[in-house]
Amino acid sequence: MAHVKLHIPGPVEVSEKTFKAFCSPMIGHRGQGFKDLYAKLQPQLQQLLVTKQLVYLSTSSAWGIMEGAIRNLVGKKVLNCMCGAFSDKWFDVSKRCGKDAEALQVPWGSPIRAEAVDQKLATGQFDALTLIHNETSTGVMSPLAEIAALKKRYPDVMFIVDSVSSMSAVPLKFDELGIDVLLAGTQKAFALPPGFAVFVCSPAALAKAATAKDRGYYFDLVEFQKNAEQNMTPSTPSIAHTYALSSKLDEFLAEGLDNRYARHRKTNQMTHDWAARHGFTLFPEPGYESLTLTCVNNGAKPGGRTVDVPKLQKLVKDQGFLIDGGYGKIKGTTFRISNMGDETEATMSELFAALDSAVKQL
Ligand SMILES: Cc1ncc(COP(=O)(O)O)c(C=O)c1O
Incomplete structure (x- = not known):
């Protein structure tokens, strides 16, 4: 057909070149070959996200990290900013994780505005905030820089940002923005096959995750950090995606x-x-x-x-x-x-x- x-x-669309990298011969994920591959793409990812933190690779779609961030970082109550299908769903996912959650809902087509977030955070009820930078269902990009600037006034609130359909297409300076978790799936602007996610956490997020009971294993942020320090992932990763990502990052930097x-x-x-x-x-x-x-x-x-x-x-x-x-x-x-x-x-x-x-x- x-x-x-x-x-x-x-x-x-995934290019022939990317598929070729995706089909590279398999290697062991605890061997030097994989460690070298991860070590090679780590600085490229850090350059892309303008961060000194280690960037993690997850063999899951974006929702894995979106749910994992909730499980790791919400202790008191999470404020879910909602402006479309994916951000609305995140509120539902927070509740399914058994967390106390509140909706900051705006009509579809509208962005999330910093003032509205400020009003909610000022109540002191929240220790986490979720935001979808680019709401793919409505085609709305919320003003991340303004929200990030306001969020700095609430250092105890974990700032969890989905940049699923914006990462690598628009500049995202992780450290400077003061985000605690920034994540994306690879089937969007990275133009890789689906089933893989890239994400980065702040030191504050790692410290908070370490105190979270019931954070599970597969999406335990502390495990990601521990393994990334050795150029590895907690569990067997999609090595095919890792090869494809490496090829893609070379293309990004060449362009x-x-x-x-x-x-x-x-x-x-x-x-x-x-x-x-x-x-x-x-x-x-x-x-x-x-x-x-x-x-x-x-x-x-x-x-x-x-x-x-x-x-x-x-x-x-x-x-x-x-x-x-x-x-x-x-x-x-x-x-x-x-x-x-x-x-x-x-x-x-x-x-x-x-x-x-x-x-x-x-
Ligand atoms: C903004 C946004 N967040 C999250 C998701 C969920 O991603 P996935 O289905 O790959 O887990 C999507 C999927 O389209 C999305 O566009």
């Missing part, structure tokens, strides 16, 4: 991180321009649009053109591209186009040509 190129907001960020900005702007050219509006509140995907309004809120989304998807798929038909309660009343990963102005132009042709046939 002919391959349909992925322009959904994850998993995204230059600033160039990589600029490329995402440019391809994102091109997507916005495509939408505007066809009379569509965007779903996110203006000024808070994601830089890695575009959530096009299709009747979820007033204004702009509406189309038959399944039909649009089919017409585009017939030309070899997969776009997303909207997620959760805004399925069909929005649709989403990803510019994450390896996409360039040239490859995005091919997608827009297919979309132009599809729109004409609606």
